[in-house]
Amino acid sequence: xxxxxxNPVTDPSTVLYRRCVVDLETGTATQExxxxxxxxxxxxxxxxxxxxxxxxxxxxxxxxxxxLILNIGILTGSTVMTGLRSYFSSYSPLKQSRKGLPxxxxxxxxxxxxxxxxxxxxxxxxxxxRSATPVYAVFSDGENGPQVEIKPAVHLLGLTGHEKIxxxxxxYADAHFAVIGPAGxxxxxVYMGAIILSTDNxxxxxxxxxxFAGRGGMGSMMGYKNLIAIVAxxxxxxxxxxxxxxxxxRDVIKNGGSARFQPVSQxxxxxxxxxxxxxxxxxxVPENNFRPKGDEDVAGLFRPNxxxxxxxxxxxxxxxxxRCHNNLYHRNADGSxxxxxxxxxxxxxxxxxxxxxxxxxxxxxxLIHLCDYLGMDAISLGSTISYxxxxxxxxxxxxxxxxxxxxxxxxxxxLIVRTGRGKLSEVGRGVKRLSEQxxxxxxAMHVKGLELPAYLPETNPAYxxxxxxxxxxxxxxxYLAKEGKTGLDDWVEVITRQGLLQVGYxxxxxxxFVGVGMGHELIxxxxxxxxxxxxxxxxxxxxxxxxxxxxxxxxxxxxxxxDEYTLPGQVFENPNxxxxxxxxxxxEFFARMKQRVWAIFKPEMxxxxxx
Amino acid sequence: xxxxVKLYGSLCIGRFHSAVREYPDSSTIQTIVTDLGIxxxxxxxxxxxxxVPLEEVVQNGDTVSLLPMLDGG
Ligand code: SF4
Numbered sequence: 001x002x003x004x005x006x007n008p009v010t011d012p013s014t015v016l017y018r019r020c021v022v023d024l025e026t027g028t029a030t031q032e033x034x035x036x037x038x039x040x041x042x043x044x045x046x047x048x049x050x051x052x053x054x055x056x057x058x059x060x061x062x063x064x065x066x067x068l069i070l071n072i073g074i075l076t077g078s079t080v081m082t083g084l085r086s087y088f089s090s091y092s093p094l095k096q097s098r099k100g101l102p103x104x105x106x107x108x109x110x111x112x113x114x115x116x117x118x119x120x121x122x123x124x125x126x127x128x129x130r131s132a133t134p135v136y137a138v139f140s141d142g143e144n145g146p147q148v149e150i151k152p153a154v155h156l157l158g159l160t161g162h163e164k165i166x167x168x169x170x171x172y173a174d175a176h177f178a179v180i181g182p183a184g185x186x187x188x189x190v191y192m193g194a195i196i197l198s199t200d201n202x203x204x205x206x207x208x209x210x211x212f213a214g215r216g217g218m219g220s221m222m223g224y225k226n227l228i229a230i231v232a233x234x235x236x237x238x239x240x241x242x243x244x245x246x247x248x249x250r251d252v253i254k255n256g257g258s259a260r261f262q263p264v265s266q267x268x269x270x271x272x273x274x275x276x277x278x279x280x281x282x283x284x285v286p287e288n289n290f291r292p293k294g295d296e297d298v299a300g301l302f303r304p305n306x307x308x309x310x311x312x313x314x315x316x317x318x319x320x321x322x323r324c325h326n327n328l329y330h331r332n333a334d335g336s337x338x339x340x341x342x343x344x345x346x347x348x349x350x351x352x353x354x355x356x357x358x359x360x361x362x363x364x365x366x367l368i369h370l371c372d373y374l375g376m377d378a379i380s381l382g383s384t385i386s387y388x389x390x391x392x393x394x395x396x397x398x399x400x401x402x403x404x405x406x407x408x409x410x411x412x413x414x415l416i417v418r419t420g421r422g423k424l425s426e427v428g429r430g431v432k433r434l435s436e437q438x439x440x441x442x443x444a445m446h447v448k449g450l451e452l453p454a455y456l457p458e459t460n461p462a463y464x465x466x467x468x469x470x471x472x473x474x475x476x477x478x479y480l481a482k483e484g485k486t487g488l489d490d491w492v493e494v495i496t497r498q499g500l501l502q503v504g505y506x507x508x509x510x511x512x513f514v515g516v517g518m519g520h521e522l523i524x525x526x527x528x529x530x531x532x533x534x535x536x537x538x539x540x541x542x543x544x545x546x547x548x549x550x551x552x553x554x555x556x557x558x559x560x561x562x563d564e565y566t567l568p569g570q571v572f573e574n575p576n577x578x579x580x581x582x583x584x585x586x587x588e589f590f591a592r593m594k595q596r597v598w599a600i601f602k603p604e605m606x607x608x609x610x611x
Numbered sequence: 612x613x614x615x616v617k618l619y620g621s622l623c624i625g626r627f628h629s630a631v632r633e634y635p636d637s638s639t640i641q642t643i644v645t646d647l648g649i650x651x652x653x654x655x656x657x658x659x660x661x662x663v664p665l666e667e668v669v670q671n672g673d674t675v676s677l678l679p680m681l682d683g684g
Binding site for chain 1: 653660
């Protein structure tokens with residue numbers, strides 16, 4: 001990125017980012033410095049990529065004209081703590097309007113890949129067309145600027161994501177990697193393929209400690225393009241930490257927002273895993289396809305119980321002091337730490353645990369690990385499997401997938417393997433398509449075609465306004481549990497003000513677990529210190545809001561109709577009496593909420609898309 | 612007066628899961644939080660199952676639940 005003046009708001013074109021366009025059909029690449037058009041371009045991530053997607057009219061995801069855009073945020077590769085995110089954007093094979101048009105999507109991941117890409121000198125790569133044969137792309141920092149090579153990747157086919165990363169690591173010692181697993185290779189049967197990102201810990205230990213850009217099937221898009229892996233090769237170019245930047249990083253660690261995700265031993269609450277204790281207090285932990293039973297079965301997944309079987313160790317992405325990862329290790333016979341079992345985050349823990357009727361942590365770790373290795377989005381896969389199990393419980397005489405039932409570990413394991421290897425397209429194409437085939441849609445846990453994360457829809461009517469993943473693009477999933485608010489005014493306010501700003505982290509390159517809102521002075525201070533750019537908190541909030549609304553406008557352009565902005569029918573038709581949080585999401589409430597939110601958003605959305 | 616206090620997640624560490632404790636009349640949620648040495652920021656506070664502010668006054672026989680305010684990701 002070249003920065004020629006300090007004011008990106010009045011003069012965004014004085015900030016130029018380095019773009020590389022790779023034509024996979026011809027194997028050629030071109031590069032240019034592109035002047036920014038607005039502050040969203042400057043901040044980066046989906047704020048920039050969505051403007052590129054908006055310029056294209058795409059009617060099916062798997063077509064050569066649908067680009068796969070890899071980019072970073074303005075703070076990726078900087079000395080700001082957690083500044084290491086990379087983003088993948090495209091029209092999604094998974095998320096689709098009823099009209100059959102693919103929705104724009106982005107997916108974000110940590111690891112050290114984003115940093116390395118930045119240090120090659122590139123800010124953005126657009127992959128055009130598709131290769132006739134499997135290839136991987138290598139971006140490196142040459143003497144005269146970034147270099148690109150496209151290489152054959154047949155030798156990588158069939159390997160798990162982790163195996164691909166370790167194979168490439170042997171060849172490129174100073175690089176990091178973004179790869180697909182077998183699921184992405186089988187893109188025609190699997191629309192929920194994830195992109196797997198390498199971490200320093202993984203390369204050093206040889207253990208599968210990857211990070212994932214999972215949502216929306218960006219790994220399947222890579223597979224469609226026959227792009228099996230991306231290598232970012234560079235020496236480490238982390239700048240010197242100035243005294244002011246040290247203060248920024250101290251505030252990242254010390255602010256109460258991030259402290260929540262820090263290890264218990266560090267005085268924190270121990271990462272997202274701890275959500276299970278909080279939600280269970282309200283019997284709001286998803287069980288048996290998002291239908292809490294009002295019992296204590298999930299206690300087997302509470303930390304103290306898991307610690308009886310595993311050695312739990314807090315670890316982190318590159319240079320991150322928040323250390324939110326809870327890695328579970330097997331214990332050797334002598335009590336010492338053995339091999340890695342899995343990483344326990346709230347989402348996979350619940351979606352491969354209580355939500356499919358499994359509360360034994362040893363079994364859950366195995367399923368998480370399998371999903372990760374095969375390279376699927378844990379949320380999409382977990383929520384689709386729970387639908388299959390629920391359907392089978394309702395239709396024992398005509399079940400799906402050989403009649404697999406809640407709690408049947410071996411059969412579920414087999415189902416995951418078959419899905420990831422492309423042998424079970426009814427699961428691999430997601431719950432929306434499957435439920436439309438069966439004709440039973442009310443308990444299919446998706447909104448607008450994207451599976452729900454592990455927070456009950458009856459506690460979050462704002463899922464309807466999430467643009468790229470229920471909890472990653474609308475920060476309201478814990479609002480009811482945290483605040484207890486059920487008023488219409490409260491929900492309209494939280495959606496149209498704070499909730500949508502969640503997406504700002506997917507522009508600037510930082511991790512959401514920094515835990516402050518986009519309007520917090522810490523964000524503008526971090527940008528100022530890392531880049532010299534002067535941009536106020538209000539200006540950042542305005543740009544993030546515009547980027548979100550552009551995403552919403554793009555959904556409408558892809559054919560979404562008003563009645564697709566809804567929740568699974570079960571929420572309205574059959575409220576769950578076991579959940580002790582207030583049941584306030586009636587059809588009437590929801591309709592009035594939507595009407596008021598659209599009345600605020602629609603005038604602001606005008607003019608955000610190209611003609 | 613007697614208040615049943617329930618703690619969740621990491622708030623239990625070094626404290627307790629559930630205990631009946633004595634507090635003076637006119638105590639508030641803040642009184643209990645301070646007494647237990649829990650930071651009042653990022654805390655979910657329930658009185659008899661309902662969300663309440665820190666200033667909420669408690670009465671003999673109430674149950675107060677304190678939970679860490681987390682987030683997803
Ligand atoms: S907060 Fe967690 S996920 Fe985010 S950068 Fe730090 S260790 Fe990685």
